[in-house]
Amino acid sequence: SAKKSLGQNFLTDGNILRRIVDAAQLNKSKGALEIGPGIGALTQYLADEAGTVVALEIDQRLLPVLDETVGQQDHVKVMHGDVLKEDLHALFAEHFHNVEAVSVVANLPYYITTPIVMRLLEEELPLEHIVIMIQREVADRMTASPGGKEYGSLSIAVQYYCEAELVAVVPRTVFVPQPNIDSAVIRLTRRSRPPVEVADAQRFFATVRAAFTQRRKTIYNNLRAAFPEAAGVHDMREVLLSCGIEPSRRAETLSMEEFARLSERLGVLSGKQE
Numbered sequence: 001s002a003k004k005s006l007g008q009n010f011l012t013d014g015n016i017l018r019r020i021v022d023a024a025q026l027n028k029s030k031g032a033l034e035i036g037p038g039i040g041a042l043t044q045y046l047a048d049e050a051g052t053v054v055a056l057e058i059d060q061r062l063l064p065v066l067d068e069t070v071g072q073q074d075h076v077k078v079m080h081g082d083v084l085k086e087d088l089h090a091l092f093a094e095h096f097h098n099v100e101a102v103s104v105v106a107n108l109p110y111y112i113t114t115p116i117v118m119r120l121l122e123e124e125l126p127l128e129h130i131v132i133m134i135q136r137e138v139a140d141r142m143t144a145s146p147g148g149k150e151y152g153s154l155s156i157a158v159q160y161y162c163e164a165e166l167v168a169v170v171p172r173t174v175f176v177p178q179p180n181i182d183s184a185v186i187r188l189t190r191r192s193r194p195p196v197e198v199a200d201a202q203r204f205f206a207t208v209r210a211a212f213t214q215r216r217k218t219i220y221n222n223l224r225a226a227f228p229e230a231a232g233v234h235d236m237r238e239v240l241l242s243c244g245i246e247p248s249r250r251a252e253t254l255s256m257e258e259f260a261r262l263s264e265r266l267g268v269l270s271g272k273q274e
Ligand code: SAM
Pocket: 006, 007, 008, 009, 010, 011, 012, 035, 036, 037, 038, 039, 040, 041, 042, 056, 057, 058, 059, 081, 082, 083, 084, 106, 107, 108, 109, 110, 112
């Protein structure tokens, strides 16, 4: 029986499986890493297209099933492990050393979507695409542009590293058991370099998070709370104006370029303060 705590909702629709695999643009000289193969529905599609497939599943009970359904093929490796703990660089070195490119393809466990995606991006794994089924709402946030309510620090974190595209919206009815939310498939493709230049990526992300602390508040109020002016070195209103940003705006209206300018300026000022 499916384990709710592990986010087990199994896909049953061949059309959706086909679209996921097609979006990954696999061929026999490429590899695929599947996170959470479940009982192997998607795994077999991957095995038909890719030269090497590694399927990493946390639920020990599913291993014998997977060994039987997909694991008998030489180019398919079924592994027991937790994607958040596994040494992924070692896994790549061991299993993907003879392929041209590797993509992650998965119907993710929804309770840990963001940690998994951020781990894949921050570890700088050599990935061609990340094609994942996730909650519709999270997909909308990851692919959002400035100006809407979906746009926030997750949009910027993802789009700093990747180009993000919506592949398909998926109704809840194609899963067993049926979850109580709709899903979507997105494709993330790593950029050769970030769309903005920042001296310190961590400060850039910290600035973005600070700006979105309270979405209804102005950028001025959020930043002033996060970077106190007490030292008297800078006035946040002037900092914003010097970056060409009206202090009464809200974070959701700022482009990545504007956040970058802001974080660089704050960096210069905090340097002066020390
Ligand atoms: N790929 C299958 C399908 O499409 O039918 C199953 C997808 S199901 C949404 C998510 C799968 O991820 C489950 O099999 C679950 O046991 C597994 N899983 C949950 N947490 C995991 C983790 N930390 N590492 C690896 N797999 C995990």
